[in-house]
Amino acid sequence: MALSSQLHRTLKPFRALSSSIAHRLSFASTAQPQSNDPSSSNAFVFSSPNDDAGAEKNDDVIFLKANRKSSSSSSSVSDGHSVSMPTSFMTGSIIGKRFYKEVTTRVADDGNGWSVMLDYRTLKTPTKRPLKLPTLGLAKAVAAEWEYQQKDGIRPFTMPLMRLACTALERVPVTRPKIIENLMKKFNQDLVFCRAPEDHTWTNEVLDRQVEKIDPLLDWVKSEFGVKPILYTSIFGGKQDDRLVKAVEDLLKKTDDCELAAIDAMAAAGHSLIIAIAIFRGKLQIEEALELIRLEEDLQVERWGLVEGGHDVDIADLRVEISSAAVFLGLSRRV
The missing domain is CATH 3.30.2180.10 (ATP12-like)
Structure with missing residues (x-):
């Protein structure tokens, strides 16, 4: 996809919902301390x-x-x-x-x-x-x-690539070990490892959708790292095979500063380091990643409807976070 077209798609949600996001985020930001x-x-x-x-x-x-x-x-x-x-x-x-x-x-x-x-x-x-x-x-x-x-x-909130550039140039070089440590701390609770229970009619639809959409990604993880991920139903997470943990950590250590900044941003926005790595490795495209991240919530929206000023803003915010990091990742690579 051409640069101008990809950049336009990345920033389009900001332009369409700028006033709504601005009101919501500026109100929330008043309680945030400055660093x-x-x-x-x-x-x-x-x-x-x-x-x-x-x-x-x-x-x-x-x-x-x-x-x-x-x-x-x-x-x-x-x-x-x-x-x-x-x-x-x-x-x-x-x-x-x-x-x-x-x-x-x-x-x-x-x-x-x-x-x-x-x-x-x-x-x-x-x-x-x-x-x-x-x-x-x-x-x-x-x-x-x-x-x-x-x-x-x-309007700084319309400048996600600028924010990522500052992060990659200033924060990552001095805090790289800590960033990787924090990513690995959350790895066992990764979104794609959590499964809906099989023994309840309310969760059958969710489980079926997870099997259909997420299992192909888990198969890719096994082929990529040589270890099959362990799935769990507890909200507290589970414990992944040490070999998989080490393989993922080794991958993170080999990234450059721009790559790690992008992976960190995507993992934080999507609650999934696996999805971030899949985008990094070219396994997932932006739309595919968004579908997996929002799988359960989209099912709820399909059943109960979308809350205007809530779900739509959340969707736009997630799209910009994932898209901008993916665009930043691609543009930072020297061909």
């Missing part, structure tokens, strides 16, 4: 180089840096040189008027990677390194998110 961790991608500040001591005045750049304000401080515009972002790139807040006219890409200064330019400013990371992206395709996709921003304000 003081410079490696965190949850809070950022735009600033000019003259805001920082020792910065070269002739180096026209725009920084993304950790917000040092306390959780009780206002996140509104502070002065003419900086504007604080909300606690997350996924909030529906507007952080200030668009301050640039043109978005372009160029080869990074060291010739290794690509940079995004907002007019004459080079986009930088929280630790003030250039936001250097591995491929031109990914740089253009991130640039498209900035180009899409409206004149009345920048």
Whole structure:
């Protein structure tokens, strides 16, 4: 699929439901504390180089840096040189008027990677390194998110690729062991390992759908890793074969930073590391993954109906989370 077409499909749910998501997420975000961790991608500040001591005045750049304000401080515009972002790139807040006219890409200064330019400013990371992206395709996709921003304000929640890029460049390199550890802690409770009970008429339909849709994925896991997954019906999970656990962990350790960021994002959104790895390995496409993640809930919707302002927003949010991570994964790979 062409880049422009895939990117359009990724961002389309945001455009269609932006006002609904913005209201819901901006309300929820008011109770979220801001992070003081410079490696965190949850809070950022735009600033000019003259805001920082020792910065070269002739180096026209725009920084993304950790917000040092306390959780009780206002996140509104502070002065003419900086504007604080909300606690997350996924909030529906507007952080200030668009301050640039043109978005372009160029080869990074060291010739290794690509940079995004907002007019004459080079986009930088929280630790003030250039936001250097591995491929031109990914740089253009991130640039498209900035180009899409409206004149009345920048909406970070419509920039999932930018968020993933910051995560891959800043958080993953310094917390890689912890990310892998957290993924493996949840592995035994993976969504695809849990089965509906066989001895109840209320769950027969769910079980039949799981056998039809999920069993082919489990067969792939066995052929890919040489170990058959263990299924369970307990909500507390089960215990997978140590050989399968080790094989999955070894795979995660071999990923690069962009790959691990994408896998982590998909596993968190879909409650399934197996589904994330299947997308990573090319076994599942986006629509197939969404169908498996929402299998039980979609059955409930078929039976009882869809709740407007609830199910539809959840579906759009999940679609963007999975799609953006899958697009990010594909675009970050050097062909």
